[in-house]
Amino acid sequence: MESLLDTLGLSQSVQLLSLSPPGWGGNLLRGLANSLQIALGAFGFGLLIGLFGAYGKLYGGPILRDLLAIYTTVIRAVPELVLILILYYVGSDLINQASVAMGYGRVEISGVVAGIWVLGVVQGAYSTEVLRGAIQAIPPGQLEAARAFGMPPLMTLRRVTIPAMMSFATPGLANLWLIATKDTALLAIVGFSELTLETRQAAGSTRAYFTFFLAAGALYLIVTLFSGAIFARIEKWARRGQPSLKEGNR
Amino acid sequence: MTGWRAFMQPHRLFLMALFGGLILWCALSLRWDWLPEYAPLALEGLWRTIWILVVTTVLGFALAVPLGLAQAVGPWYLSAPAKAFCTVIRGTPLLLQIWLLYYGLGSLFPQFPWIRGSELWPYLRQAWPYAVLALTLSYAGYEGEVMRGAFASVNKGQLEAARAFGMPRLTMFRRIWLPQAIRNVLPTLGGETILQLKATPLVATITVIEIYSVSSRVRSDTFIVYEPLLLLALVYMIIAGIIAFAFKKVEDRVPDRPRRG
Numbered sequence: 001m002e003s004l005l006d007t008l009g010l011s012q013s014v015q016l017l018s019l020s021p022p023g024w025g026g027n028l029l030r031g032l033a034n035s036l037q038i039a040l041g042a043f044g045f046g047l048l049i050g051l052f053g054a055y056g057k058l059y060g061g062p063i064l065r066d067l068l069a070i071y072t073t074v075i076r077a078v079p080e081l082v083l084i085l086i087l088y089y090v091g092s093d094l095i096n097q098a099s100v101a102m103g104y105g106r107v108e109i110s111g112v113v114a115g116i117w118v119l120g121v122v123q124g125a126y127s128t129e130v131l132r133g134a135i136q137a138i139p140p141g142q143l144e145a146a147r148a149f150g151m152p153p154l155m156t157l158r159r160v161t162i163p164a165m166m167s168f169a170t171p172g173l174a175n176l177w178l179i180a181t182k183d184t185a186l187l188a189i190v191g192f193s194e195l196t197l198e199t200r201q202a203a204g205s206t207r208a209y210f211t212f213f214l215a216a217g218a219l220y221l222i223v224t225l226f227s228g229a230i231f232a233r234i235e236k237w238a239r240r241g242q243p244s245l246k247e248g249n250r
Numbered sequence: 251m252t253g254w255r256a257f258m259q260p261h262r263l264f265l266m267a268l269f270g271g272l273i274l275w276c277a278l279s280l281r282w283d284w285l286p287e288y289a290p291l292a293l294e295g296l297w298r299t300i301w302i303l304v305v306t307t308v309l310g311f312a313l314a315v316p317l318g319l320a321q322a323v324g325p326w327y328l329s330a331p332a333k334a335f336c337t338v339i340r341g342t343p344l345l346l347q348i349w350l351l352y353y354g355l356g357s358l359f360p361q362f363p364w365i366r367g368s369e370l371w372p373y374l375r376q377a378w379p380y381a382v383l384a385l386t387l388s389y390a391g392y393e394g395e396v397m398r399g400a401f402a403s404v405n406k407g408q409l410e411a412a413r414a415f416g417m418p419r420l421t422m423f424r425r426i427w428l429p430q431a432i433r434n435v436l437p438t439l440g441g442e443t444i445l446q447l448k449a450t451p452l453v454a455t456i457t458v459i460e461i462y463s464v465s466s467r468v469r470s471d472t473f474i475v476y477e478p479l480l481l482l483a484l485v486y487m488i489i490a491g492i493i494a495f496a497f498k499k500v501e502d503r504v505p506d507r508p509r510r511g
Contacts, residue, residue, distance in 0.1 A: 063261050077490040078483045079448040081462065086479050178341075185343030189455060196346050200353075209357050213350035217342045224341035 024202035024212065031198030032219050034112065035184040038194060041116035043180045046123025047173075053128030054135055068128065075125035081186055087118040088190055111192040119183055123176060130172035134165035166238035174231035181223055195219060280477050288468055295461035296485065299450050302460065303489075306382055307446055310389025311439075315428070317390060318397025332394060339391025345452050347388060352380040352456040381453035389446050396438050400431035433504050440497030444490045461485060 053071070056064045075083065092109050099107045142164055146156040188197035195216055203212040320332040339347070359365045359374055373379055404427055412422040432439070451462035465478035 062259065063265065066262065066265055074483075074487065077444070077487045079451045079462070079486055081451045082479060082483050082486065086476070086483065089475050089479070182343040185345040186452075188345065196343060196349070199346070200349060203353060207357065209350070209354040213346060213354055217338070217346055217350065220343060220346065221338060221341040225337075 024198075024206070025215075027198045027202055028195065028212070028216060028219065031193060031195035032223075034192070035181065035194040035196075036223070038112055038115040038119065038184045038187065038192075039177070039180040041112070042119030042123050042184075043177055045116055045120030046127045046176065046180070047131075049120065049124025050127025050131045053124060054131035057128065057132050058135060072125045072128050075122055080122055080183055081189060083122055084118045084186055084190060087121055088114060091117050111187075114190075115184065115187045115192055115194070119180060119187075122183070123180055126176050126179070127173065130169055130176060131165070134169035134172070135161060137168040138164045167235065167242060170231060170235040170238050174228070174235070177227055177231070178224055181220070181227070185220075276480065280480075281474055282477060284468055284472050284474060284477075288464065291459075291467075292461065292464050295459055295464040298458070299447075299460040299462075300489070302378075302382060302385065302450055302453065302458075303443075303447055306385035306389055307443055309382075309386040310446075311393055313386065313390035314393030314397050317394030318399075318401050318431075321394065321398040322401035336391045336394045339388055340395065344384070344388050344449055345455065348381065348384040348452055348456060351384045352377060355380065377453075377456045377458050381456060381458045385446065385449060385453065388449065389442070392442055392445075393439070396435050396442065397431065400435040401427065403434050404430045436497060436501050436504070440494060440501075443493050443497070447486065447489055447493065 053068050057068050060068070091114060095107060095109060138161065142160055143156065146160045151159070184194050185196040187194055188200065191197070199212045199216040203209045206212070317332045317336065320328040321336070324332065356374075365371060365374065408426055408430065409422065412426045417425070450460060454460060454463035454466065457463075462482060465482040468478040469475055
């Protein structure tokens with residue numbers, strides 16, 4: 001094994017990527033864990049905003065609808081990098097002012113929480129649109145039937161709307177999840193030690209740029225392919241009982 | 251006129267007045283005294299942003315056509331690499347790709363004397379070739395996937411008719427296949443171009459001076475945080491609006507898409 005690596009000239013790369021301290025593999029994996037944590041949190045926070053946003057856009061009053069339209073349009077037209085900076089400064093300013101007003105003095109904001117906040121607000125705009133489309137795609141008779149049976153709105157949401165829209169929303173949400181994982185890389189610019197920044201630090205201090213960037217790329221790719229497979233299963237599950245649209249299965 | 255009437259509802263007038271007041275407040279009570287000093291630099295940055303956007307979308311699209319064609323109808327030895335390329339580009343963050351090219355290639359090239367001696371070396375020492383390369387490859391990767399679907403969705407009857415008339419393959423591709431494929435995905439292309447615009451500020455991280463990095467410089471020079479960022483967001487919104495408007499115009503000009511079947 002080692003002679004094989006030697007002949008390929010890869011033994012140095014393997015040494016650099018090893019998990020114990022002379023190698024930087026542990027740092028990369030820690031960065032990956034941070035990235036995934038932020039991506040998961042932002043995706044969930046975005047889904048929450050998206051659900052409220054979709055309901056507001058569909059059933060809200062005219063002012064709420066206009067405000068939500070402004071929110072989704074602005075967020076989708078401005079680069080994520082600029083939004084991240086604006087939201088980061090706004091968020092930390094607000095928290096600091098609140099804590100100074102309450103007499104605590106300035107607080108240090110954890111990178112993970114700040115990352116979830118900024119990416120979540122961005123993701124919220126996209127998932128508002130995805131969920132709105134999915135809710136609109138539900139046959140209206142199903143919601144009317146729920147109402148006719150006297151189901152309270154929250155129970156309708158839990159028992160009818162969410163299960164019925166799952167199959168329409170899953171492809172869009174899968175896309176959003178991939179965007180969330182890739183957008184965590186942008187937090188490197190604000191200085192959070194997620195995978196891309198860890199990679200750059202490792203690469204910068206060892207001068208082995210190709211090794212580390214390719215390794216990080218492979219890690220991202222594994223996450224992407226893995227989540228693609230998981231979302232395919234979720235979609236299959238969400239579509240259970242629906243007739244297949246493929247020819248010949250009719 | 252009805253569109254205008256629908257726009258002029260009481261609550262919209264109220265909201266507009268509110269936003270007008272907000273803008274007025276921004277203009278009057280925020281600090282804009284840095285603006286005259288940095289205006290020339292900002293214009294240069296704006297020009298470079300647009301230049302990078304146009305060059306990378308055109309080059310990327312030119313690359314996406316063969317990528318899509320290879321995936322849609324190519325033999326396995328063409329479609330497999332094209333598919334792998336698209337998967338890798340779409341599966342990794344653009345920032346990582348930019349840094350891989352800039353730092354990776356940038357540290358590799360000086361090791362070869364014949365590259366250092368070549369006439370391209372003055373360009374290879376700068377950052378923008380790597381920025382253009384990375385953004386082009388990224389656009390090509392995303393668009394290759396779009397074009398795959400576009401080529402596959404063109405009505406087979408049209409291609410058969412062209413073949414029946416004895417049209418050479420290249421003419422058929424140029425006159426029938428490509429125009430219809432592009433027409434089918436024009437709305438998607440508009441959206442992807444706006445996404446490409448939103449990707450351009452990433453090249454500021456490898457020292458290319460475009461509009462985003464001008465705002466960063468204002469921030470670090472004067473410690474004014476919000477004003478440059480708000481103006482920057484406005485600039486990007488205007489460019490995105492122009493792109494959306496232009497694609498809308500082109501979409502209106504092409505005849506209705508034919509029924510599939």
